[in-house]
Amino acid sequence: MRExxxxxxxxxxxxxxxxxxxxxxxxxxxxxxxxxxxxxLFRTLLRSTLIKRAEDLAAFERLxxxxxxxxxxxxxxxxxxxxxxxxxxxxxxxxxxxNGTIPPWLRKLALEGLAALYADLMEAGRQEGIRxxxxxxxxxxxxxxxxxxxxxxPGDGEPSSLAEHLARQGVSADTLEVLERxxxxxxxxxxxxxxxxxxxxxxxxxxxxxxxxxxxxxxxKAFGALNHLEIKSMxxxxxxxxxxxxxxxxxxxxxxxxxxxxxxxxLRRSMRYGGLPxxxxxxxxxxxxxxxxxxxxxxxxxWNASRFMLHLLYSxxxxxxxxxxxxxxxxxxxxxxxxxxxxxxxxxxxxxxxxGIPYNRYTDYGSVFEEFCRExxxxxxxxxxVIVIGDGRNNFFFPGEKDLARIRRRARRVIxxxxxxxxxxxxxxxxxxxxxxxxxxxxxxxNLKQLTEFVNELSL
Amino acid sequence: MFASIEETEDxxxxxxxxxxxxxxxxxxxxxxxxxxxxxxGPAGVGKTELAKVLAAAQAIPLLRMxxxxxxxxxxxxxxxxYAKQLLYTQILKDKISETLASCDTLSQAVDGIASxxxxxxxxxxxxxxxxxxxxxxxxxxxLLIDEVDKAEPEFEAFLLEVLSDFQVSIPExxxxxxxxIPQVVLTSNNSRELGDGLKRRxxxxxxxxxxxxxxxxxxxxxxPGLDRKLVRQVAEAVRSIRSLDLKKPPSIGEALxxxxxxxxxxxxxxxxxxxxxxxxVLVKNxxxxxxxxxxxxxxxxxxxxxx
Numbered sequence: 001m002r003e004x005x006x007x008x009x010x011x012x013x014x015x016x017x018x019x020x021x022x023x024x025x026x027x028x029x030x031x032x033x034x035x036x037x038x039x040x041l042f043r044t045l046l047r048s049t050l051i052k053r054a055e056d057l058a059a060f061e062r063l064x065x066x067x068x069x070x071x072x073x074x075x076x077x078x079x080x081x082x083x084x085x086x087x088x089x090x091x092x093x094x095x096x097x098x099n100g101t102i103p104p105w106l107r108k109l110a111l112e113g114l115a116a117l118y119a120d121l122m123e124a125g126r127q128e129g130i131r132x133x134x135x136x137x138x139x140x141x142x143x144x145x146x147x148x149x150x151x152x153x154p155g156d157g158e159p160s161s162l163a164e165h166l167a168r169q170g171v172s173a174d175t176l177e178v179l180e181r182x183x184x185x186x187x188x189x190x191x192x193x194x195x196x197x198x199x200x201x202x203x204x205x206x207x208x209x210x211x212x213x214x215x216x217x218x219x220x221k222a223f224g225a226l227n228h229l230e231i232k233s234m235x236x237x238x239x240x241x242x243x244x245x246x247x248x249x250x251x252x253x254x255x256x257x258x259x260x261x262x263x264x265x266x267l268r269r270s271m272r273y274g275g276l277p278x279x280x281x282x283x284x285x286x287x288x289x290x291x292x293x294x295x296x297x298x299x300x301x302x303w304n305a306s307r308f309m310l311h312l313l314y315s316x317x318x319x320x321x322x323x324x325x326x327x328x329x330x331x332x333x334x335x336x337x338x339x340x341x342x343x344x345x346x347x348x349x350x351x352x353x354x355x356g357i358p359y360n361r362y363t364d365y366g367s368v369f370e371e372f373c374r375e376x377x378x379x380x381x382x383x384x385x386v387i388v389i390g391d392g393r394n395n396f397f398f399p400g401e402k403d404l405a406r407i408r409r410r411a412r413r414v415i416x417x418x419x420x421x422x423x424x425x426x427x428x429x430x431x432x433x434x435x436x437x438x439x440x441x442x443x444x445x446x447n448l449k450q451l452t453e454f455v456n457e458l459s460l
Numbered sequence: 461m462f463a464s465i466e467e468t469e470d471x472x473x474x475x476x477x478x479x480x481x482x483x484x485x486x487x488x489x490x491x492x493x494x495x496x497x498x499x500x501g502p503a504g505v506g507k508t509e510l511a512k513v514l515a516a517a518q519a520i521p522l523l524r525m526x527x528x529x530x531x532x533x534x535x536x537x538x539x540x541x542y543a544k545q546l547l548y549t550q551i552l553k554d555k556i557s558e559t560l561a562s563c564d565t566l567s568q569a570v571d572g573i574a575s576x577x578x579x580x581x582x583x584x585x586x587x588x589x590x591x592x593x594x595x596x597x598x599x600x601x602x603l604l605i606d607e608v609d610k611a612e613p614e615f616e617a618f619l620l621e622v623l624s625d626f627q628v629s630i631p632e633x634x635x636x637x638x639x640x641i642p643q644v645v646l647t648s649n650n651s652r653e654l655g656d657g658l659k660r661r662x663x664x665x666x667x668x669x670x671x672x673x674x675x676x677x678x679x680x681x682x683x684p685g686l687d688r689k690l691v692r693q694v695a696e697a698v699r700s701i702r703s704l705d706l707k708k709p710p711s712i713g714e715a716l717x718x719x720x721x722x723x724x725x726x727x728x729x730x731x732x733x734x735x736x737x738x739x740x741v742l743v744k745n746x747x748x749x750x751x752x753x754x755x756x757x758x759x760x761x762x763x764x765x766x767x
Binding site: 029040041045049053276278345 | 465481482485486488489490492493495498500501542543546550650653656659660661662663664665666705707747751
């Protein structure tokens with residue numbers, strides 16, 4: 001059992017769950033306090049000692065079911081040694097004398113039963129490096145190796161060799177027949193057990209190695225090329241990204257909290273202690289709450305990308321006090337309030353479909369900037385970061401970069417995130433080269449990786 | 461300390477705290493292994509309550525330390541009482557000069573003061589905070605470290621030291637070792653990922669909202685007098701409300717409040733009207749309220765066909 005728990009812990013580690021030796025030790029110590037025959041209690045023991053993150057619980061349950069799947073337990077009588085069930089009498093004696101003629105595993109099977117052999121099987125598995133198995137396709141190979149380690153011949157002529165031997169010893173034909181039938185059945189079950197054992201090991205290890213790959217692939221896949229399922233897992237990733245922003249923002253504020261030493265206040269405070277500077281006073285720093293104004297293109301050309309950006313905006317708005325979010329095609333609409341009131345998916349859908357602007361038009365950055373300057377310019381001051389999200393394809397309308405420049409003059413900085421590859425920027429109706437001159441920073445943001453990089457650098 | 465998992469379950473139930481067998485197992489294990497128990501889960505599932513009940517069921521005291529941003533050692537462990545020390549120095553000025561009178565040189569005087577140092581850095585001037593109190597207590601007790609995720613990571617590092625060895629080093633006095641190992645319960649709302657080190661030292665219990673059967677048992681235990689069928693309906697309704705996409709799903713406490721309101725209003729069955737009346741108790745956010753009203757059909761229990 002101990003061996004199995006250690007192997008299971010190894011397995012969990014393989015799927016990216018961190019488990020310290022101390023934790024497996026706890027688990028082993030805990031075994032004394034729990035009735036291990038109760039599967040649920042056993043599961044609870046392993047869960048509470050090995051798993052310490054809610055996110056890992058699902059993986060644990062899955063692997064537990066795979067790994068500790070109750071093997072098809074052979075009937076009780078098959079597990080028991082032969083002599084107890086069948087023709088006992090002098091069998092033991094005969095078999096013990098037959099040392100050398102019949103292979104030891106077969107003797108053990110007959111005399112001690114399947115249960116005893118199972119322990120040998122696990123030991124052989126360990127010796128043959130079963131933990132290195134990666135794919136179910138390797139199962140046959142490992143089955144061969146384990147059989148060999150157990151001393152089993154490749155063929156299965158052995159029952160008859162045993163029978164022959166017994167016949168020579170003068171066992172009656174009737175007994176022999178029963179014996180042979182029983183033994184053949186046991187051998188078959190044992191072969192099954194080996195196979196089952198190897199396959200279980202392979203299966204349990206399989207998903208762990210698949211796990212990492214799509215993630216990195218997903219990180220670098222362009223927003224526009226994602227399929228339905230990938231969008232789901234991406235949204236999860238964006239949420240985690242936002243959580244990271246929040247964590248870091250609060251950390252930064254905390255670091256800032258203690259400000260510089262204030263001599264004036266320390267002296268005043270020291271009066272209380274007869275002139276001794278017992279308490280040092282630090283000037284409190286003002287918390288700087290970032291102000292963000294975000295303009296997000298929601299026209300059909302950048303549809304998928306905007307979806308993620310809106311998810312991110314939603315989360316940003318959750319983290320920070322002063323975020324104002326706008327969406328546009330050729331007109332501008334504010335969605336700040338909608339983001340505040342509604343759950344995330346609904347809010348994003350609303351922003352994409354129903355924010356009160358005509359959606360089936362061509363994107364017109366020029367008139368959007370113009371409208372922003374006319375209606376909303378006073379939301380921008382020198383503390384504001386303005387983030388524009390869009391591909392800068394203006395459908396040959398008037399680009400209106402003067403208005404963008406006006407916004408920039410008022411703002412702390414203007415950042416442009418473009419979901420289109422930089423290689424395409426200067427071509428066709430892309431006005432990025434003209435807008436770029438009026439931004440403090442322009443960044444290609446085609447996939448989650450770039451988005452993450454951007455967020456990491458963006459010290460708000 | 462309870463002898464078995466069953467006893468743990470029963471004794472906690474005796475305090476009106478009903479838990480599943482799995483939860484009881486983890487609690488039992490934590491007590492047996494003398495390990496801190498880290499409880500995570502959504503707000504309002506009774507994480508804090510678990511510690512309180514654990515203390516009550518064993519009739520031992522509970523020491524509670526609420527964590528918050530900016531909590532540091534001086535508030536969690538110990539602090540020197542500066543003002544008192546200062547006051548003593550002022551009052552004892554004469555005595556001090558007397559002690560120093562025989563000294564000829566400055567360095568002698570400094571040595572003289574140094575030899576008396578222990579008088580000022582002694583138990584007398586030590587303010588015990590919850591952690592130190594828990595460690596120095598001669599009798600067993602439950603130490604609840606509530607919402608540990610609210611405190612800074614630095615604090616966590618320091619907590620680690622206390623929880624792994626159950627000893628505290630105070631430079632002026634020396635190392636104080638625990639006289640008994642307190643039963644520690646930590647709760648976290650997961651607003652921040654806790655460090656691996658701390659988690660490694662704890663057993664982990666994830667408390668989720670209970671299934672309706674268990675919640676019905678809780679309601680029955682806490683709100684006696686409510687009709688059985690109604691209790692069942694309440695539990696189901698609360699479950700469906702939680703399954704809606706709410707900002708803050710109703711907690712067990714709020715479900716209890718609702719059950720009490722229903723008892724007060726003498727409600728016989730759960731209809732749209734009862735749910736509407738219960739909303740101020742159950743959801744405390746205008747958006748959530750709208751959401752529940754919108755999905756009222758899903759929340760309502762299936763009406764039994766009445767002849």
